[in-house]
Amino acid sequence: MISLEKICRSFTVGDEKVHALRDIDLRVSDGEYISIMGPSGSGKSTLLNMIGLLDRPDSGTYRIGDEDVTLLSDRRQAEVRCHRIGFIFQFFHLVSRMTASENIELPMILAGMEPKQRRGKVEEAVEAFGLADRASHRPDQLSGGQRQRVAIARATVMQPEILLADEPTGNLDSTSGMDVINILERLNGDGITLIMVTHDHSLGRRATRQLTMVDGRIERDTVPSLSSAPGS
Amino acid sequence: MRAVDVVSFAYRAFAGHRVRTVLLFVAMAIGVGSVVVLTTLGEGARSYVVGQFSSLGTNLLIILPGRSETVGGPPPLLGITPRDLTLEDAEALLHIRGIRYSAPIIVGAAPLSRADREREVTVLGSTSHLYHIRKLQMAYGRFLPEDEALRQAAVCILGHKTKTELFGSDPALGQSLRIGEYRFRVIGVLAPMGESLGMDMSDVVIIPVASAQSLFNTSSMFRIIVEADSREIMDRAKNAVLRTIKLRHEGEDDVTVVSQDAVLATFDKIFTVLTLAVASIGAISIAVAGILIMNVMLIVVSQRRAEIGLLKALGATRQQIIVLFLTEAIIVSSIGSAFGVLLARGSVWGIEKLFPILPLQIPLWSLAVAVAIALMVGVVFAVLPAINAAKLDPVVALSRR
Known part of the structure; x- marks a missing residue:
């Protein structure tokens, strides 16, 4: 369970203060499938970064379960990122000198896992994401869809409870984009909490709960399947 | 990790x-x-x-018989002193720590003749140490044998100019010649070199110091040149030389030790x-x-x-x-x-x-x-x-x- 209370975040661009997030309140239950939509600059990526502990709020509290994670030390925050959160980027962010399987292995290396155990998990992930014949290729030898599948494998290999995806299909053609969405939805079906930022409405509408952000605020929070109760 | x-x-x-x-x-x-x-x-x-x-002699000390301070004049270059510098003095100086070489020197002039040619030359009586101290180089043959300071070997080394004047372009090695009354065999010729320490080393004949003693019928050394290990210990070496000679000369301070101060300062x-x-x-x-x-x-x-x-x-x-x-x-x-x-x-x-x-x-x-x-x-x-x-x-x- 994720809860954000009165989260604020502002940047200074030039001599102008930009409020990316204004008093965001949000509760997410385990296993939800949420899409965040909105125009550019509405703060949707900032919100996702905040949930992924990649960014720090200026004020407000952010809890995962009962733990206030904004107050954690660097080491404990790293632990949360490592074990509880998986993050998928629009630009994949694979390490270019490493092969696909080495990229997938990276979080486990950082966690200090035994090599034997790592190898087993990498093999499983490679199989599961249809990368068996590309495992020893470096990212520049992979297609966009394959790269994003490697990134998803890397994000989920530690079996996190929350999976965050920032425009995961933004750099892909529609076929491999659908492919990636199917994988993410399958993972959600297995119980992972999935939060996805997108500006593609047809993708956003697939989610069971849809947030629309404007100017740093959550403008709409709809759960289409359950009549049309706007709630917050 | x-x-x-x-x-x-x-x-x-x-x-x-x-x-x-x-x-x-x-x-x-x-x-x-x-x-x-x-x-x-x-x-x-x-x-x-x-x-x-160091080839100019920055770590050399020259020991002259007699004291200059008492008369205030230049050091007596001719041995006017109650006690002579001896071959044994030269040997004794070698025992001082930091002294590498000690070459006793007898200098005299004698007629040098071969076949029908004869001329006056400067004769240097010394030991093999002179070779190292003066950084001599051989053109042919070898220098005086080591460890035979006391032996009157009838061998000589010619300076380059002496060799040319006496032999022309003929080989000189192994030839014999006369110095005064004695016969000597040429065992080496020095490479051409300039003047150093005020002596033209190309116009000399070098013979073992013991041979020079009998040639000139003297037992006293003209001077002794010693070489210290390095420039830094010169002062200490100078004092040690003075002490050693004094001890050997019945407590009499009767030598002058000269170093090349101007060269050293530069x-x-x-x-x-x-x-x-x-x-x-x-x-x-x-x-x-x-x-x-x-x-x-x-x-x-x-x-x-x-x-x-x-x-x-x-x-x-x-x-x-x-x-x-x-x-x-x-x-x-x-x-x-x-x-x-x-x-x-x-x-x-x-x-x-x-x-x-x-x-x-x-x-x-x-x-x-x-x-x-x-x-x-x-x-x-x-x-x-x-x-x-x-x-x-x-x-x-x-x-x-």
Whole structure:
């Protein structure tokens, strides 16, 4: 369970203060499938970064379960990122000198896992994401869809409870984009909490709960399947 | 994170980026290499000058019989003294610590004849030590035999001019000639050389000191020249010589010890300037190398800020990132320094081939300093930007490139 209370975040661009997030309140239950939509600059990526502990709020509290994670030390925050959160980027962010399987292995290396155990998990992930014949290729030898599948494998290999995806299909053609969405939805079906930022409405509408952000605020929070109760 | 994984991550990090790694190695190698080569050249120049000066006799002491202070005049060049300087005095001086050579000298003029030619020459009676002290060089044959100071061997060495005047272009080695009443066999001819210590060494005949004693019917030495190990111990050596002779001469202070003070003073000035010059060359090259390595490291690690951001996003702690970059910097800097040492050795070898006159030897201190600086600068300026990047929130590190 994720809860954000009165989260604020502002940047200074030039001599102008930009409020990316204004008093965001949000509760997410385990296993939800949420899409965040909105125009550019509405703060949707900032919100996702905040949930992924990649960014720090200026004020407000952010809890995962009962733990206030904004107050954690660097080491404990790293632990949360490592074990509880998986993050998928629009630009994949694979390490270019490493092969696909080495990229997938990276979080486990950082966690200090035994090599034997790592190898087993990498093999499983490679199989599961249809990368068996590309495992020893470096990212520049992979297609966009394959790269994003490697990134998803890397994000989920530690079996996190929350999976965050920032425009995961933004750099892909529609076929491999659908492919990636199917994988993410399958993972959600297995119980992972999935939060996805997108500006593609047809993708956003697939989610069971849809947030629309404007100017740093959550403008709409709809759960289409359950009549049309706007709630917050 | 496991230690093996740290090392293998670090290894793959620099092995995976060829261009970047080669650039680093080049910077390191040039840095270390230039420090070592420049200081080696400086040291070489210095030791060349020191060598040249020592051939002028900066570490020589000349012992003359008699005392000059009592009369205030110049040292008595002819032996007017109650006690003679003897061959034994010369031997005794060799026992002083720091005295390397001690050559007794008898000088006289005698007629030198061969077949129908005859002329007056300066005859020097001495021992094999004279060869080292005066830095003599042989054109042919050999110098006086070692350890035969007391033996009256009938052998002689001709100065270059004497040889030419007596033999022309005929070979002189093995020929015999007469000096006064005695027959001598020529065993060596000196290479041509200039005047030194006020004596033209090309117009002389050198014979064993014992032979000179009978030739001139004297037991006293004209002077004794001793050579000390180094310039620094000259004062101590001078006192020790005076003490030793006094002891042997029944407590009488009856010799004068002369060193080449004017030459020494000049030498000391030049030596100081040269030492300063070498030190400055070393310091400047170290600074330049340090800045070079620093810049390349800073650029290379700053380029990897996004990677640091990603590692943080994947769950790396600040400490893990620092350890990763520290390990990588140590490995890269060590390999780079090793290349630098190789480069330096190669360059010094090449310069030696080009200018054989320069005595080049890589000073150990410069190797140590160069490698230490390279390692230190390399590690510090790899880890500093890594620490800075690791302090950022992952999103900031990831976004800026």
